[in-house]
Amino acid sequence: MLSQHIHRPGPVQDVIERMPYMRDEEKSHPLPSRWSDDDRMSGLEVLAEGTEVRFTGVTKTSDEAASVRSDQPMPKEVGLYYFEVTILSRGKDGLIGIGFSGRKVNLNRLPGWEAESWAYHGDDGYSFACTASGKAYGPRFSSQDTIGCGVNFRTGNAFFTKNGVYLGVAFSGIKAERLHPSVGMKKPNEHLRVNFGRSPFVFDIDRMMEQERQASMSEIEKADMSQLHPPDDEKALIHNLIGQYLAHEGYVETAKSFAKDVHEQQQSLVHNPQPFQIPDSEDDIHAFNRQKIRKSILDGDIDKALKYINTFYPHVLEEERNRDIHFRLKCRKFIEMMRRYTELSAANSASMAAARSSVDSLDGNGHAQKDVDDTVDDQEEVEDTQMELDDQIHREASKGLEPPPTADDVDMDASQELPPKASFMKQKELLEQALAYGQELQSAFGNDPRPQIKKQLSDIFAIMAYSNPSESVVGGLLDPRGRVQIAEEINGAILGKPPSAAIEKLCAQTEALLDETAAKTGGASALISVRKDFLQP
Structure with a gap:
């Protein structure tokens, strides 16, 4: 695992704080949330906002039953999916099946009896895998029992639990797509309640999830990296990636400390150790200059950043290959101007509200208003x-x-307690400056035929249409995290290199690969997070 081979140097200087690499943990994978009102057999009544189902009909033959499926399938992207069903009422000699099935499976039979359908039945404790011929699996279950069902998409196995006790693997080799949790009943007034995760489970599924994650991590540990980037071995590759990242980002003192530490480790293994060579000081000067520019952008001071760029690297933004980066930096300046305006506007509004509240109390x-019978001391x-x-x-x-x-x-009291007039004048001045600068942008780029330019201008100018833009559809533009991307692009433009260091690209590409394979197979990649498992200390 990469993190085990990173040796942390001793004397590390302070560096400019940067936004950490973030995986998008909020990607939408719709999860089952209730029993479907549409995907059910007649005679089944869905209750309690879809968490309960009761059979009120009758069955005419021994094979006939009434089943229902969840509103959404179990997503493979979660790696391991689990839900629980509590039997609130089971009829005498009743038949209840709990499991999962595909969307095309008939609902007039118990789950498990047809192709693409698997279930555990309570009358005999048998498991049924796509056939009416079951196999002995677990104990019978009845009223007040809680039966859990889980599908491990990494192994292709499914299991059940009873009242929090793991019953073992019931099915193997499950490869079907879009499988829905499903239950079926045969006797009138049989009543079930499902828990799709809104409340704690009886079974400790978190422990099992951690075991699966550790199993996946163990597989990663065994991976052979000797030929990943010859002639470097794994440790040398990690050191090179870290050193390149520090140099790319301009962390001068940290880069020196790290390089020296690595050098000393390597020389300690040879008979004739060589002294450490201090890097060229000219490189340090460039790194410090880039850090000043980067810090200014991360602080939201675009004017200062432009001043530094024009001083240290006067022609970099004039190059044809960097004109789009220059445009985005100018757009960021407008965003920062509107951001300061909205912040001051909100502060003034809060002050006015507080002042009026104070006035109302007099x-x-x-x-201050008091009771008539207050004492002399009062x-x-x-x-x-x-x-x-x-x-x-x-x-x-x-x-x-x-x-x-x-x-x-x-x-x-009104005029005395309201915010100072200077604050409102400053607010007005900021808005006027933003409007004037917006007109400059429109004049310079408004006739650009490229759709991306027109869209960016339209998006940033839309900020002015909202009284509270931070809570609007364009609120994301005001997020300070938006400064990071343009800071990286400017840094890359100055270096004449890609805006991201190699290790950042490696992390992003690995994350994309994990997402893609998790969506297709739901295997070990669904249980691993680059950020949580490798990047966090």
């Missing part, structure tokens, strides 16, 4: 408060400000 004489406290207020008025007047109306005036 009576007509400017006193009255003295009120008078002291009024004296403090009068003193504040005189202090403000002595600074050259116009004194507020007296306490006897009806609107005495």
